[in-house]
Amino acid sequence: EIVLTQSPGTLYLSPGEGATLSCRASQTVSSSYLTWYQQKPGQAPRVLIYGASSRATGIPDRFSGSGSGTHFTLTISRLEPEDFAVYYCQQYDSSPGLTFGGGTKVEIK
Amino acid sequence: QVQLQESGPGLVKPSETLSLTCTVSGASVSHYYWSWIRLPPGSGLDWIGHVSHSGGASYNPSLKNRVTISLDTSKNQFSLKLSSVTAADTAMYYCTRVRYCSTTTCYPNYYYYMDVWGKGTTVTVSS
Numbered sequence: 001e002i003v004l005t006q007s008p009g010t011l012y013l014s015p016g017e018g019a020t021l022s023c024r025a026s027q028t029v030s031s032s033y034l035t036w037y038q039q040k041p042g043q044a045p046r047v048l049i050y051g052a053s054s055r056a057t058g059i060p061d062r063f064s065g066s067g068s069g070t071h072f073t074l075t076i077s078r079l080e081p082e083d084f085a086v087y088y089c090q091q092y093d094s095s096p097g098l099t100f101g102g103g104t105k106v107e108i109k
Numbered sequence: 110q111v112q113l114q115e116s117g118p119g120l121v122k123p124s125e126t127l128s129l130t131c132t133v134s135g136a137s138v139s140h141y142y143w144s145w146i147r148l149p150p151g152s153g154l155d156w157i158g159h160v161s162h163s164g165g166a167s168y169n170p171s172l173k174n175r176v177t178i179s180l181d182t183s184k185n186q187f188s189l190k191l192s193s194v195t196a197a198d199t200a201m202y203y204c205t206r207v208r209y210c211s212t213t214t215c216y217p218n219y220y221y222y223m224d225v226w227g228k229g230t231t232v233t234v235s236s
Contacts, residue, residue, distance in 0.1 A: 001170065030212075030219075032212075032217075032218070032219045032220055032221075033219070033220070033221050035221070035222040035223075037154075037223075039154075044203055044226035044227065044228055044229055045146075045154065045203075045223075045226060046226065047222050047223060047224050050208075050220055050221075050222035051220050051222075056222075056224065057224075088153065088154055090154075090156075090222075092209075092221035094167075094211070096170045097156065097158075097167055097168070097169055097170065098144075098156040098159075098169075098221075099156065100153055100154040100155070100156065101153070102153045103153045103154070
């Protein structure tokens with residue numbers, strides 16, 4: 001299976017700062033099948049970015065995704081108070097299937 | 110507006126079968142893929158598997174021998190059955206809608222992502 005490793009595990013930042021989250025794959029991932037989710041405490045995850053760089057409906061343009069091959073990045077240009085959450089990357093491969101990264105928690109410094 | 114609602118027992122005994130149902134409103138289960146995801150306490154998201162609009166399913170290899178996901182088009186629902194549960198299966202369980210178009214069908218604009226999630230249901234495995 002494809003293992004996704006997210007770094008850092010926790011990111012301590014202040015509102016207004018920028019955030020860069022990394023997702024590295026153990027083997028090449030199709031960009032079209034690379035997705036980023038945000039999860040807040042007590043809530044279900046929501047999709048932010050699909051196809052590595054396409055924003056989902058209703059997602060603010062301060063969120064952007066990039067990357068290819070084995071390294072993908074989620075960038076938040078200016079953190080808003082509601083952006084402090086856990087972020088997961090996810091890839092899909094028809095066989096053996098889908099995997100998530102372990103997550104990056106963005107906390108208020 | 111598409112909404113998903115998980116239902117089922119919140120407590121299951123070890124070695125028994127966990128059964129959950131996801132009721133879909135605002136969309137037909139015959140038109141999309143649907144999946145189950147879980148979040149164990151203190152851990153990250155874990156994919157259980159998905160079922161296609163025609164009823165074919167694909168599972169996480171680590172769970173393959175214990176899991177069944179099926180579709181009930183008459184009730185517009187899909188369900189999860191996980192057998193021989195242990196404490197390691199204690200988690201929040203989410204059902205989701207999957208937006209999926211394969212490389213075969215949609216090249217070069219193929220995609221796979223989960224765009225609608227239920228609120229989740231907590232399942233505890235304990236005697």
